[in-house]
Amino acid sequence: MDKRSFLKSAGLIGLGSFVEPGGLAGLIESVSNIPSAELAEDENFWKQIRAGYRLKPGFINLENGYYCFLPQQVLESQIKHLREINYQGSYYMRTVQFENKKKMADKLASLAGCPADEMILTRNTTESLDIIIGGLDWKQGDEAVMAEQDYPSMLNMFKQVAARYGVVNKIVSVPNNPGSDEEIVNLYADAITDKTKLLMICHMINITGQILPVRKICDMAHSKGVEVMVDGAHAFGHFRFTIPELNCDYYGSSLHKWLSVPLGSGILWVKKEKIRKIWPLIASGVTDPDNILRLNQIGTHPVYTDLTVTDSIDYYNMLGAERKESRLRYLQHYWSDKVRDLPHIILNTPSDPGRSCAIANVGVKGIKPGELGDILFKKYGIYCAPIDGAGVQGCRITPNVYTTTAELDSFVKALKDPG
Numbered sequence: 120m121d122k123r124s125f126l127k128s129a130g131l132i133g134l135g136s137f138v139e140p141g142g143l144a145g146l147i148e149s150v151s152n153i154p155s156a157e158l159a160e161d162e163n164f165w166k167q168i169r170a171g172y173r174l175k176p177g178f179i180n181l182e183n184g185y186y187c188f189l190p191q192q193v194l195e196s197q198i199k200h201l202r203e204i205n206y207q208g209s210y211y212m213r214t215v216q217f218e219n220k221k222k223m224a225d226k227l228a229s230l231a232g233c234p235a236d237e238m239i240l241t242r243n244t245t246e247s248l249d250i251i252i253g254g255l256d257w258k259q260g261d262e263a264v265m266a267e268q269d270y271p272s273m274l275n276m277f278k279q280v281a282a283r284y285g286v287v288n289k290i291v292s293v294p295n296n297p298g299s300d301e302e303i304v305n306l307y308a309d310a311i312t313d314k315t316k317l318l319m320i321c322h323m324i325n326i327t328g329q330i331l332p333v334r335k336i337c338d339m340a341h342s343k344g345v346e347v348m349v350d351g352a353h354a355f356g357h358f359r360f361t362i363p364e365l366n367c368d369y370y371g372s373s374l375h376k377w378l379s380v381p382l383g384s385g386i387l388w389v390k391k392e393k394i395r396k397i398w399p400l401i402a403s404g405v406t407d408p409d410n411i412l413r414l415n416q417i418g419t420h421p422v423y424t425d426l427t428v429t430d431s432i433d434y435y436n437m438l439g440a441e442r443k444e445s446r447l448r449y450l451q452h453y454w455s456d457k458v459r460d461l462p463h464i465i466l467n468t469p470s471d472p473g474r475s476c477a478i479a480n481v482g483v484k485g486i487k488p489g490e491l492g493d494i495l496f497k498k499y500g501i502y503c504a505p506i507d508g509a510g511v512q513g514c515r516i517t518p519n520v521y522t523t524t525a526e527l528d529s530f531v532k533a534l535k536d537p538g
Contacts, residue, residue: 143171143192147437155441159449162524168438169521178500179526184325184353184478184517185504187379189431196430197381200423216422221412223428227374227386230432232361238388239415240425244352245272246400247371247387248319250414251348252276254397255317259285264310265319266293267509268326270350273319287314292510293324293331295467297474300332304339311343318347322354322365326506326515327467328451328478330358337366346393352376355386356435358444358476362388369393377477380431381424387414443520447477450518454527455479458534467513480506482513483537491537499533 146167150158158164171190174180189197204211220240228238241247252263252273257280265277267290280286289310297303307318318340323330337347348369354360356378362370370388374380389397395408403416435443452472458464458481467480483491492505492514504515518527 143168144437147439155439155445156449158442159445165446165520166523169523172521174521178496178502179529181501181503181516181518181522181526181530183519183522184376184515186382187376187519189379189381190434193379193381193427193430193434197423197427200426204423204426212419212422220422220425223425224386226429226432228388230435231355231386231388233363233388234391237391237394237411238386239411240428241371241385241387241415242383242417242420243375243385244270244350244371244373246417247385248273248348248350248369249276250387250400251369251371251389251397252280252317252319253400254414256396256398257284257286257316260287260314261285261316262287262289262312262314263317263319264289264291264307264315264345266291266321266324268293268324268511269319269321270325270352273350277319286316289315293329295327295329295480295511296469297329300335303332304335307336308339308343311340311345315343315345318345320347320349322349322351322370323357323476323478325353325478326509326511327480328353328475328515328517329469330354330474330476333365333367337368341366353478357447359440374428374431378431378435381427383421383424384428389414438520444476446520447518448472448475450522450524450527451475451477451479451516453524454516454531455481457531461535464534465513467511477519478515478517480511480513480515481534483534486537488512488514494537495530495533498538499529501530501533 150164171192173191224238224240225235228235253276263277263286265274265288277288281288291306291310293303320331320333320336322333333349340347346368349365349367351370351372353376355372368390372386374384374386375382389411394411397414399414399416401416403413405413407413455466459466459470463484465482465484467482468475482488488505488507492503495501495503506513506515
């Protein structure tokens with residue numbers, strides 16, 4: 120179907136109505152021949168995707184980075200799983216609970232392009248990476264390298280191992296607008312010594328949206344005998360990649376962000392030969408040192424969240440990874456390109472399309488981030504996340520696939536005259 124025919128048929132669906140799963144499949148099929156970059160600019164199509172979300176009225180939500188809530192069809196699936204678990208009770212928990220959890224992890228491993236026996240489900244990125252930080256055999260004088268822009272929860276865990284074991288934490292600062300990949304690689308390389316045991320890096324820096332050259336950093340670190348742990352909280356389900364192509368040793372992510380799994384779901388990937396060296400965060404009954412399930416003991420938990428993983432992946436695959444990424448990149452540049460060169464605007468995110476996706480951070484000269492956030496919400500009805508620290512002063516802006524360009528026009532207008 121060509122674009123003109125699509126637009127004609129799309130108008131029959133009704134933009135304000137809920138798009139049922141079958142209707143969504145038909146909608147996606149109708150645009151299968153339209154290039155993703157072209158479809159990214161088609162507001163009519165994306166308004167129909169928006170119809171599949173229940174959105175709180177009264178403000179424009181540009182803070183999807185903390186939690187990208189579920190499209191309605193995934194939410195309904197979660198509720199079905201909750202009802203079924205409540206219906207079966209202990210019978211379910213004692214019979215197929217762990218088998219089903221393993222199936223969900225296997226499906227995530229397939230999406231990540233990695234072996235199934237290297238992937239487990241966790242509750243979030245913090246848990247995933249704290250398993251690694253707290254599970255290594257640290258010795259006094261060992262060094263760990265990280266950036267001040269890394270997530271506070273992981274930085275706090277490194278502080279804890281420093282206090283407990285005498286580890287030395289070396290903290291670098293990643294420039295908001297680097298001139299090249301090599302600038303970032305060399306920044307980390309210069310911090311490594313013969314005592315460095317672990318390097319932590321972000322795949323995407325959460326406060327600015329900058330995508331780091333992970334493969335180049337990992338190759339450099341490995342050439343120096345240093346392992347690399349990647350914080351992928353904002354990358355998985357956001358833009359396309361496979362974990363093996365990164366050449367890291369450990370990778371964690373939160374699925375309740377860009378994959379739109381219910382709250383309380385994450386992943387931990389550990390390279391097969393590294394599994395046996397990690398102590399579990401919580402003692403496990405699995406005794407095989409090479410079995411990654413040894414790291415997966417979390418006690419009784421909301422297993423219906425695990426079951427909804429498959430529904431979120433199905434939705435993601437139906438929408439299409441390339442279509443989603445193209446739309447997210449388009450939305451970010453739709454607004455950021457309009458204000459980047461304004462004299463009173465500070466963009467804390469690189470302009471190079473390859474160095475960012477949906478997330479960007481913007482500041483206004485003379486206005487503190489918290490104050491800017493208040494102005495945007497109280498005066499313009501725009502909700503976002505003020506960031507003031509780690510070399511970043513501005514508001515993090517995170518649209519999602521349901522965001523319209525009309526909403527971003529309102530945001531641009533507010534930035535031009537914040538008042």
